[in-house]
Amino acid sequence: MLTKEETHNGIFTMGHTACSGCAQSMSVKLIMEVLGKNTIAATSTGCLEVFSTRYPESSWRIPWIHSLFENSAAVASGIEAALKITGKKDGITVLGQGGDGGTADIGIQALSGMFERNQDILYICYDNGAYMNTGYQRSGLTPLNAYTTTSPSGKESFGNSRPKKYMPEIAMAHRIPYTAVASAGYPLDLQKKVKKAKSIKGAKYLQVDVPCVPGWKYEPRYSVKLAKLAVQTGLYPLFEAEYDKIISVKKISRKVPVEEYLKLQGRFKHLFKDEAGKAEIEKIQNIADENIARYALI
Amino acid sequence: MRQVLEGSMAVSDGVRMVEPHVISAYPITPQTHIVEHLSKMVADGNLKSEFIMVESEHSAASVVLGASACGVRTYTATASQGLIYMEEVIYNIAGMRLPVVLTVANRALSAPINIWNDMQDAMAIRDTGAIMLVAENNQEAYDMHIQAFKIAENPDVMLPVVVNVDGFVLTHTFEIVETIDSIEKVREYLPPLDMKYKLDVDNPYSFGTLGEPSVYMESRYNLYNAMNLSKKVIVEAAREFKNMFGKFHGALIDTYKMDDANTVIIAMGSVIGTIKDAVDELRESGKKIGVLKIRSFRPFPEDEIVSALRNVENIIVMEKAVSPGKGGILSVEIRDTLYKNKMASINVNGYILGLGGRDITPKNIYDLVVRAEREENVDGKFIGLRRLE
Incomplete structure (x- = not known):
């Protein structure tokens, strides 16, 4: 738990231009409450950069830098090196952050380099499952059968043809000291993981599921509900790993069928039209069931 | 001291004299000897730098970008394909007005793949907003690197400086080079970097924010002006270098x-x-x-x-x-x-x-x-x- 002062540290301030119901801005606020003012952040191009730093305004009361789409892990690496060589690293958290595209697609090379060098950096991927900032195009973390503007549903298509890439396992394959998956639906769990990551020296990867109102096409009031359902269905397993070993998982308290999660989102509505759609929902259920078995979620 | 130095040695020794805090690079022929020499200097304790060997030129430039934004002296080197791979970042470094110094061991661009010298790579980054100097011989390459940091770090300039050194013709060729014996004298010529705006937890700024149509042009105009102002600074840097170290190869x-x-x-x-x-x-x-x-x-x-x-x-x-x-x-x-x-x-x-x-x-x-x-x-x-x- 955080103190009242920490909760209201105002590091990620109000007045930014995120959509109402944006789970990413919610998560950033929660994360910055834990990381505190002794943090330097390198942020990829994407929603977060656009909605929080429209010159001359900024929502950041910490030193913050945006360079390009694919290089926040490398920029963070340079920051860490500069702090180290000038003897200022102690007590400062270096944070790299990006969306799922900036992390798992175009930015995966820089991120892999940072992991492999085990630099003392916390990298956070805000995963909303597509390129939302540019208008909802598919990414490597778009889930199976999701409609996006570049994986539309149609006579010959049920939407995105592949399941999402298991990015946390790619992080673990680097044998970095800490990998965790969290969700905007579970703020205390998210903050606990950030706190732990902050205390560990070396490269850390945290992936946060952040529902996106316009991209997933749902009512803003459902952001937290959807984030919780993603976990309770087994579609978004929350866990922690040290090096290549999973050390904790968030158990599912009440298993929910994937339909409950899918039906609230416009990006899956084409699956509810006919029998063929039903079979596709079955495939998504299989992914959830495989996750439940693989990560021992029940 | 008069020494017979390969161009790459002259470059790396010139860089050693300015004591960069952070060096980052990715190997590419004919730049390799430069970063090998620098790695060895760090390994032997003759250069106190954080040396980060990264997974690509794009990241090499991004690492020095991040480090430079913290207000420390930074250096990288590349050539050819590596240079055009990092071009995106060079535009960004220039736009953020960061005084990174970068050596280009000039080499042809593919296809056909060719590792030998020409200047097509340098021409490809002509409009990035980086100052572009060109060395004639190993002595000038040595001297020019020391001058490059002085130009880049001038508060009126604050732009990356690219030092072009012909691949193989200079980088892999031995010539007599008179090196500077006193690092104190170089420190006098090039005082510590003192950046007004940097990433500092005690005085936080946001870097690289979104420049909408209402501000973008002014930002580019400032860069354009700084480039024009740098002419005077390049001339001064050459003149002052001549006064202190006795070497002059021309100014602009x-x-x-x-x-x-x-x-x-x-x-x-x-x-x-x-x-x-x-x-x-x-x-x-x-x-x-x-x-x-x-x-x-x-x-x-x-x-x-x-x-x-x-x-x-x-x-x-x-x-x-x-x-x-x-x-x-x-x-x-x-x-x-x-x-x-x-x-x-x-x-x-x-x-x-x-x-x-x-x-x-x-x-x-x-x-x-x-x-x-x-x-x-x-x-x-x-x-x-x-x-x-």
Whole structure:
């Protein structure tokens, strides 16, 4: 738990231009409450950069830098090196952050380099499952059968043809000291993981599921509900790993069928039209069931 | 101290003298010896830098970008494909006004793949907003790197500086280089970097924010102005260097035997040495010919070029790069300079030579001078092509 002062540290301030119901801005606020003012952040191009730093305004009361789409892990690496060589690293958290595209697609090379060098950096991927900032195009973390503007549903298509890439396992394959998956639906769990990551020296990867109102096409009031359902269905397993070993998982308290999660989102509505759609929902259920078995979620 | 140094050693030793805090690089021929020497200096404790070997040139440039934003001195080196891979980041470094210094061991661009020297790579980053200096020999490469940091870090400038050093011709060739013995003297020449805006938890700023149409142009205008202001700073850096260390290779340009010349060869980089030898020979046969060396390609030294060419009748531009569909690159800029200054009556012949490591010999230059006497305002002519069956 955080103190009242920490909760209201105002590091990620109000007045930014995120959509109402944006789970990413919610998560950033929660994360910055834990990381505190002794943090330097390198942020990829994407929603977060656009909605929080429209010159001359900024929502950041910490030193913050945006360079390009694919290089926040490398920029963070340079920051860490500069702090180290000038003897200022102690007590400062270096944070790299990006969306799922900036992390798992175009930015995966820089991120892999940072992991492999085990630099003392916390990298956070805000995963909303597509390129939302540019208008909802598919990414490597778009889930199976999701409609996006570049994986539309149609006579010959049920939407995105592949399941999402298991990015946390790619992080673990680097044998970095800490990998965790969290969700905007579970703020205390998210903050606990950030706190732990902050205390560990070396490269850390945290992936946060952040529902996106316009991209997933749902009512803003459902952001937290959807984030919780993603976990309770087994579609978004929350866990922690040290090096290549999973050390904790968030158990599912009440298993929910994937339909409950899918039906609230416009990006899956084409699956509810006919029998063929039903079979596709079955495939998504299989992914959830495989996750439940693989990560021992029940 | 007088030493026989490979160009790469001269570059790395010059970099050692300015004590960069963070160095980051990715290996590419012919830059490799530079980063190998620097790695060894760090490994032996002769250079106290954080040396980060990264997984790509894009990340090398991004690492020095991040470090530079923290207010520390940074350095990277690359060539060819590596340079155009990091071009995106170079635009960004320049736009954020970060004083990174970068060596380019100039090399041809693919395809066909070719590891040898020309200047096409440098031309590809011409408009990034980086200052672009070109070294003629190993001594100048050594001296120019020390000057580069002084130029980049000047508060009126705050731009990346690219030091172009011809791949193999300089990087892998040994020459006598007089190195500076006293690091204290270099510290006096180049005081510690003191950036007004940096990433600092005690005084937080946001860098690289979104520049909407209402502010973007002003930001670019500031960069444009800083580039123009840097001309003065480049001249001062060369002059001060001469006063402290006794070496001078020109400021924005350098001239050779220009006093009574009616024909002038304009070029940049290591080929200047060969041209000077050829000019000596040609003068013996009675030709009034001189050399104009472009030392600063960006900013482009328009005023200096105009003054130097006032009384000239014929200009030969020799360049190791080409703009397909147009012609020469340097030659076009020379013509533009003359036209703007009402000197368009001067005959300018632009030739393309030495692409992808094709040798440029003194004989090539004699032949070119004879040929140029017959030609009027040609551009983009390839010299020395083999007759392919």
